[in-house]
Amino acid sequence: MPLLDVLRGVAILGTLMTNVWIFTGPGAEWGVLSGGTSAGGVTGSAGDVAEAVFRLVADGKFLSMLTILFGAGLAIQYRSAERRGEPWPGRYRWRALFLFAEGTVHFVLVFAWDVLMGYAVTALFTAWLLTRSARARRRVAVAAAGLHLTLMGLLTAVLVAYGDGDAGAGDGVSPQVVDLYAHGSWADQIAFRLENAVALRLEPVLTFGLLLFLFLLGVRLLRAGAFAADGTGRRIRARMLRWGLGLGVPLNAACAVGGEDWFLLGRYGAAPLVAVGYVGLIGAVVDRVRRPGPLTRGLTSLGRTALTGYVLQNLLCVLVSYGFGLGLAARLGEGGRGWEPWWVMGLWASVSVLLLVASTLWLRRFPAGPLEAVQRWALGLAGNRSTRAGRSS
DSSP, X not given: OHHHHHHHHHHHHHHHHHHHHHHHSTTHHHXXXXXXXXXXXXXXXXXXHHHHHHXXXXXXXXXXXXXXXXXXXXXXXXXXXXXXXXXXXXXXXXXXXXXXXXXXXXXXXXXXXXXXXXXXXXXHHHHHHTTSOHHHHHHHHHHHHHHHHHHHHHHHHHHHHHOOSXXXXXXXXXXXHHHHHHHOOHHHHHHHHHHTHHHHTHHHHHTHHHHHHHHHHHHXXXXXXXXXXXXXXXXXXXXXXXXXXXXXXXXXXXXXXXXXXXXXXXXXXXXXXXXXXXXXXXXXXXXXXXXXXXXXXXXXXXXXXHHXXXXXXXXXXXXXXXXXXXXXXXXXXXXXXXXXXXXXXXXXXXXXXXXXXXXXXXXXXXSSOHHHHHHHHHHHHHHHHHHHHHHHO
């Protein structure tokens, strides 16, 4: 399914549109919890307007899209196992556990806001749900969405009632933390992540209901034929485009106008709706492509190497932004305000082009991305050991 690969490629680059502000903001990863990576007030300058639009287009949307696509991928794995007559979840448990291990390494060594660990836990539960009836999955999906929206609504009500509406000012970022990411060593940053692991891993816990709902939505869309290159797929994607953007964009804009106190409902409530619309929009564009050009081929290649691309883009931004690397976040962000926000968007564009080119060239010589190949090797090894253990017993 070429559309799935294109969508994955877009989702990977889209998540970087949000994460790039984390790498380059005061306090970096910890700054997210202190408002240091949020956009300030829009003054009307070209830079402020460009940053506001850039953030609004991306924030939460592409992460939700990636989650939906992960659920669709899980449905493909289930279908393949069923076709081979293998028990389910069977070997998929090893895949999820390996993904959790990869996410843990990524969290500790590279990026505190890793999504792989949360995906792995959600995948295990969703894999079990695939053995249940469609009615049971619908009930779980509705319950998960309802609980999630209730939680986000309550938290937003607390912020509106007791917040000062100025969460984006960045005044709460500790100078020591700012210095850690601007000038500290890699070992110091690893130690900081481990010391604050509970706070830094709070997002997937609070949003587990959303993750589960989007996984199940991905399963439902895949089985309904939403990603197929036929009339049924095009009709479903057209409805996704109309409803997703028609409802999601106004809601997201309203949350943005409401200020930082409405951030949770914007990112975790309205953004997933927009993500559904994005899938329909990208599908409509792909349907009109007669002959794949360099961009389409690059996105397809990146989608086929999505795990490698996700980790690599974060690693590159760390090396460019943090003090133990080039330290550009401190040099250009603090010492040269005239560079903001253009250098940040330039960093995103540069890393994106590099990923598109590198993934295309890599797949000309190898059948899978580096991390995908490691995962395949490890899963094969685990599967062989399980088979030998079963025979010996």
